[in-house]
Amino acid sequence: MSEGKHTGDDVLVSIENLNFNFNIQRGIVKAVRDLSVTIKKGETLTLVGESGCGKSVTAHAINQLNPMPPGVVESGKIYFRDKDLLTLPKSQIEALRGTQISMIFQEPMTALNPVFTIGSQIADVYRTHQRISKKEALAKAVELLDLVKIPSPDERIHNYPHQLSGGMRQRAMIAMALASPEPGLMIADEPTTALDVTIQAQILDLLNDLKKTVGMSILLITHDMGVVSEMADRVVVMYAGRKVEEADVFSLFEEPKHPYTLGLLNSLPSNPKYRGAKRLEAIDGTVPDLLTIGEGCPFANRCGFVKDKCLKEFPEETKISDDHFVWCHHLQQQEGRV
Amino acid sequence: MKDTKILEVKNLVKHFTVTAQGASEQKQVVRAVDGVSLDIKEGEILGIVGESGCGKSTLGKTVMRLHDKTSGEVLYRGEDLFGMKRDQMKDISTHMQMIFQDPYSSLNPRKKVSQVIGQPLRIHSVGSSSEQSDRVEALMEEVGLNPKFKRRYPHQFSGGQRQRIGIARALALDPEFIVCDEAVSALDVSVQAQILNLLLDLQSKHQFTYMFISHDLAVVEFISTRILVMYLGRVVEIADKKELVQKHLHPYTKALFEAFPTTDPRSRIGKKRVVMGDVPSPIYPPSGCHFHPRCPFATDKCRMEYPPLKEVSPGHSVACWEFGS
Numbered sequence: 001m002s003e004g005k006h007t008g009d010d011v012l013v014s015i016e017n018l019n020f021n022f023n024i025q026r027g028i029v030k031a032v033r034d035l036s037v038t039i040k041k042g043e044t045l046t047l048v049g050e051s052g053c054g055k056s057v058t059a060h061a062i063n064q065l066n067p068m069p070p071g072v073v074e075s076g077k078i079y080f081r082d083k084d085l086l087t088l089p090k091s092q093i094e095a096l097r098g099t100q101i102s103m104i105f106q107e108p109m110t111a112l113n114p115v116f117t118i119g120s121q122i123a124d125v126y127r128t129h130q131r132i133s134k135k136e137a138l139a140k141a142v143e144l145l146d147l148v149k150i151p152s153p154d155e156r157i158h159n160y161p162h163q164l165s166g167g168m169r170q171r172a173m174i175a176m177a178l179a180s181p182e183p184g185l186m187i188a189d190e191p192t193t194a195l196d197v198t199i200q201a202q203i204l205d206l207l208n209d210l211k212k213t214v215g216m217s218i219l220l221i222t223h224d225m226g227v228v229s230e231m232a233d234r235v236v237v238m239y240a241g242r243k244v245e246e247a248d249v250f251s252l253f254e255e256p257k258h259p260y261t262l263g264l265l266n267s268l269p270s271n272p273k274y275r276g277a278k279r280l281e282a283i284d285g286t287v288p289d290l291l292t293i294g295e296g297c298p299f300a301n302r303c304g305f306v307k308d309k310c311l312k313e314f315p316e317e318t319k320i321s322d323d324h325f326v327w328c329h330h331l332q333q334q335e336g337r338v
Numbered sequence: 339m340k341d342t343k344i345l346e347v348k349n350l351v352k353h354f355t356v357t358a359q360g361a362s363e364q365k366q367v368v369r370a371v372d373g374v375s376l377d378i379k380e381g382e383i384l385g386i387v388g389e390s391g392c393g394k395s396t397l398g399k400t401v402m403r404l405h406d407k408t409s410g411e412v413l414y415r416g417e418d419l420f421g422m423k424r425d426q427m428k429d430i431s432t433h434m435q436m437i438f439q440d441p442y443s444s445l446n447p448r449k450k451v452s453q454v455i456g457q458p459l460r461i462h463s464v465g466s467s468s469e470q471s472d473r474v475e476a477l478m479e480e481v482g483l484n485p486k487f488k489r490r491y492p493h494q495f496s497g498g499q500r501q502r503i504g505i506a507r508a509l510a511l512d513p514e515f516i517v518c519d520e521a522v523s524a525l526d527v528s529v530q531a532q533i534l535n536l537l538l539d540l541q542s543k544h545q546f547t548y549m550f551i552s553h554d555l556a557v558v559e560f561i562s563t564r565i566l567v568m569y570l571g572r573v574v575e576i577a578d579k580k581e582l583v584q585k586h587l588h589p590y591t592k593a594l595f596e597a598f599p600t601t602d603p604r605s606r607i608g609k610k611r612v613v614m615g616d617v618p619s620p621i622y623p624p625s626g627c628h629f630h631p632r633c634p635f636a637t638d639k640c641r642m643e644y645p646p647l648k649e650v651s652p653g654h655s656v657a658c659w660e661f662g663s
Contacts, residue, residue, distance in 0.1 A: 050526035165616040196389035197555065201597035202614065223526065226556075226599025230606050249603045267531035269560030270601055278538060280560070282531035286496050 011079075012185060012217050013039040013062065018076030020057055023069065029290045031057045033241040034314075035076075039185065044211060044218040046228045046249075049238035050264075052287055055221045058238075059187050062219070063101050064093050081184070099129050100184040102177035104191050108169035112161040118145075118172045119157025125179035144175040147213075148206060167199035174206065183216045190222055204230050225268055229253055234323070237261050240288055240298035242314065247324040257318075257326040260299045297329065305330040343415075344515055344547050345378040345401065350410035352393075352400045356621075366621050370396040372571035373410070375647070378515075383541065383548040385562030385579070387555055387594070391620055393571040394551045398517045401549065402436050403427065414515075432462060435508040439520035441500030445492040451478075451503055452488040458510040477506040481536060498529035505536065509544075517549045522557060534561060555598045559583060564653075567591050570620055570628040573647055577654035587656045589633045627659070635660060 020032040032054040039045045047055040060066045062078055062085065078085045080101065085093065097103075105111040113121055122144060123137035132140075138157060145153035148171040161169055170191065177186050188207065192200035208231065211218055220231055228235055228249065235252045237245040237260065245258040256262050263283035265271060274280060285302040297303070300310040307329060315329045352371040357364070371393040378384050386394045399405045401412055403419050412419040414430060422430065438444035445454055452474050459470045475485035481502040492500055501521065508516055518537065522530040538561065540546060552558050558565055559579065566576040567590065575588040586592060600606075615632045618624055626643050630636040639659050647657045 050528060167616050196553070196617065198389065198593055198597045199616065201599075204599075224599070225527070225601055229601050229603040230599045232603070253601060253603050263528060265601065267527045268556065268601055269531070269534065270556035270598070272601075274560055277560075278542075279535055280531040282535055283528040284532070286498065286529070287526075 010040045011038050012041045012081065013037075013219070014077075014079040015058070015062070016077045016079070018058070018061060018078065019074035020054070020061055020066070020076075021072050021074050023072055027291045030241055030293060031071075031290065032061070035238075035241075035243050037236055037243070037246075039217050039219055041217055042211070042215055043233040044208075044220055044231050046220045046222060046232040046235045047238055048222055048225065048228050048235060048264075050223055050287065052240070052290065053238040054241040055238050056189055059189055059219055059221050062185075063097050063103060063187065065103070095129070098125055099180045100182060101187065102180065102183065102185070103187045103189065104170070104173045104177050106190040106193050108166070108173045108194075109161060111173060112169060112176075114161055117158050117160055118164070118175075119159075122157075122172070122176050122179050125176055130181065140179070141175070144178055145172070147178065147210070148172070148175045150175070165199075166195055167202060170195060170199075170203055171206065174203075174210070178210070178214060183214055185217050185219060187219045188221065191220070192227060193222070193224070200227075207231065225265060226270065237264070240293060241290060242298055243327065244299065245326045247320075251321065251324045255320075255324075257320060257324070257331055258299075258328050259303045259305055259330065263302075297327075303330075342380045343377045343413075344380045345376075345549075346411075346413040346416075347374060347376045347397075347401060348411040348413070350374045350397070350400060350412060351408040352396050352405055353408045369571045369620050369623060371400060372623075374568075374571075374573055376566060376573065376576065378547055378549060380514075380547055381545050382563045383550055383561055385558035385565040386549065386551045386568060387553065387558045387565060388568035389553060389594075389617055391570070391617055392568040393620070394553075394568050395519055397568070398436070398519045398549060398551045402434060402517055404436075428462070432458075432511040433513050434515045434517070435511065435513040436517045436519060437501075437504055437508050437521045439523050441492075441497055441504055441524065444504055445500060447492055450489050450491055451483075451495075454492065454503060455488075455506045455510060458507060462511060464511065473510070474506075477509055480509065480540075481506045482532075496529075497525055498532060501525060501529075501533055502536070505533075505540070509540070512544075513546070514544075515547045515549070517551070519551045520553070521550070523552060523554065530557070537561065555594055567594065570618065570623050572628065572644075573655075573657065574629065575654075575656045576647075581651075581654050585654075587650065587654075587661050588629075588658050589635055589660075590629045593632070627657075 015035060015037045018032055018035045022029040022031055035058060047058060049055050057066060073086055119138055119141045122141035123134060126132060126137040126140055141157050142153045145156055150156050150168060150171050164172060192203050222228060232249040234248050236243055239260050245261045256265055266281040267283060269280060283302050288298055288301060295313055296311040297314055300306045309329050315327045315332055318326050318332045318335050320326060350371055351373055354368040354370055356366050356368055374397055388394045400407055407420055455477055456470050456474045459473060474488060478485045478488060483499060483502050522533050525533060541548060550561055562579050564578050565582045567574050569590050575586060575591045624631050625641060627640045627645055630640040645657045645659045647655045649655045650661050
């Protein structure tokens with residue numbers, strides 16, 4: 001992607017050429033490689049991929065929640081509202097977390113403190129960053145619980161996390177993430193993976209509503225293509241630490257280009273083409289080991305279009321349209337011929 | 339498909355007694371399975387779908403006699419499973435096997451793969467030890483594992499390969515009926531597709547009968563020939579797959595289909611969902627129809643009386659007052 005694209009008034013976060021490794025006893029795990037992603041103001045960007053593709057590491061690199069060590073930023077920059085987060089002192093990062101960058105996790109039971117009421121936990125977020133009284137903070141907590149549609153919020157603030165159902169806990173988590181005078185970015189890491197499907201639908205609807213009313217950007221991390229299709233404005237498909245395709249949500253589902261994206265969509269039993277079918281078009285093989293992965297395309301060992309070149313070097317970007325980019329030697333050749 | 343019933347479940351009830359935490363130490367009853375009746379015919383794949391706490395896994399385990407029943411009957415080819423003596427049960431267990439969700443906790447980490455897969459053969463003394471070893475290799479090949487890895491331990495395999503080990507173990511005694519309890523739920527989608535294909539290939543090769551339990555509507559819809567929907571310990575709807583997908587009637591089944599995310603981003607535009615609220619606790623299920631607090635069509639009758647399961651067309655039954663229960 002060309003220089004200069006990552007700056008501009010509508011860009012909130014810009015990750016540039018990030019390389020993130022984990023140095024462990026057995027060697028170096030190249031968790032994220034040469035990744036560039038921008039998140040625009042007010043949009044939902046989804047990082048999608050399977051276990052170990054680097055989607056969570058990327059998100060945690062923004063608010064710096066990766067364990068360091070063993071984690072190491074090899075190179076790259078992460079801009080948030082023109083500040084390079086990777087060069088900021090720890091105190092400033094902490095000031096950003098919870099005010100402009102907030103996070104909701106997969107399992108709200110482990111993310112909430114079991115010995116404090118949810119009201120006091122939400123009030124704490126306010127009181128950490130603003131000089132207001134406890135009473136005022138609690139009143140704001142009630143407003144937030146109401147905003148995330150928890151019934152009778154003035155009673156619920158006195159509840160402990162275990163007294164709430166899974167869906168209610170996730171709502172409380174979301175309320176806490178909104179406890180800020182200027183919410184900018186919400187990082188949602190598999191926010192509905194632990195929830196039942198009827199509850200998931202409610203939480204996704206809530207996040208979509210809030211995005212509009214609060215005017216924040218959402219970085220959504222998920223393995224579930226269904227959640228992507230319900231939520232995303234733009235999608236980045238990751239595989240074994242690399243970005244392999246980036247597109248607006250409609251192009252991605254209607255004209256997927258990368259063989260991995262195609263394989264992922266074909267692996268879904270909910271894909272309409274399998275009505276009455278007896279077999280899925282599965283991707284053979286398994287994800288390569290990130291300890292021993294080479295310089296080539298990480299998908300090469302499972303790809304039906306693999307050539308010698310794919311094993312040696314990672315492809316350059318191929319532009320399909322203004323909103324659609326793919327990194328694949330096979331497509332590069334095809335597009336080149338046109 | 340033949341019409342012989344391989345399994346009949348009659349009004350099966352499984353309650354667990356738990357001691358409540360806190361000062362009172364009161365005993366409470368979890369009504370995990372609360373009066374379920376169903377038949378499974380030879381060669382069919384009965385999908386059982388529902389959300390957490392609906393009792394689908396307890397049903398699967400009770401059918402396998404891994405739990406004792408509270409009341410009701412389970413008949414395997416006409417014989418009462420819970421009336422069997424130990425020897426009879428051991429015989430019948432060669433016909434019935436189970437594949438579990440978590441390929442990490444369902445395999446003994448201290449045993450080599452050859453021992454894990456060969457264990458059922460040793461327990462039932464099938465063949466000499468060299469025959470058993472040959473059988474293990476054949477089984478590994480059948481499920482897509484390289485037999486040369488048979489001396490490895492489970493942790494040396496990926497999640498998908500571990501699930502293949504669990505499947506090979508279930509196949510060891512040539513069963514005819516297999517309960518798959520969330521067998522693909524812990525796997526990444528691309529691996530999940532491989533395992534679904536494997537289960538279908540094995541089924542058409544050996545004419546297995548599956549009871550396929552999953553929370554994932556898409557997976558159940560893909561693999562099953564008939565689908566049963568559970569809510570809080572009871573059956574709310576059962577029908578052939580095609581009928582259930584196209585003409586589901588119960589408001590809960592509708593809610594499940596509505597809530598399930600599609601892979602068409604355009605379908606989200608203007609989408610409205612009606613069902614709100616949480617699944618109630620199976621310790622204190624709501625009065626009347628268990629679904630009434632979340633149901634947009636609930637009437638006074640629904641709040642008072644539980645609707646019986648009633649056949650609305652051949653093979654399609656619904657438990658809802660709206661549909662003539």
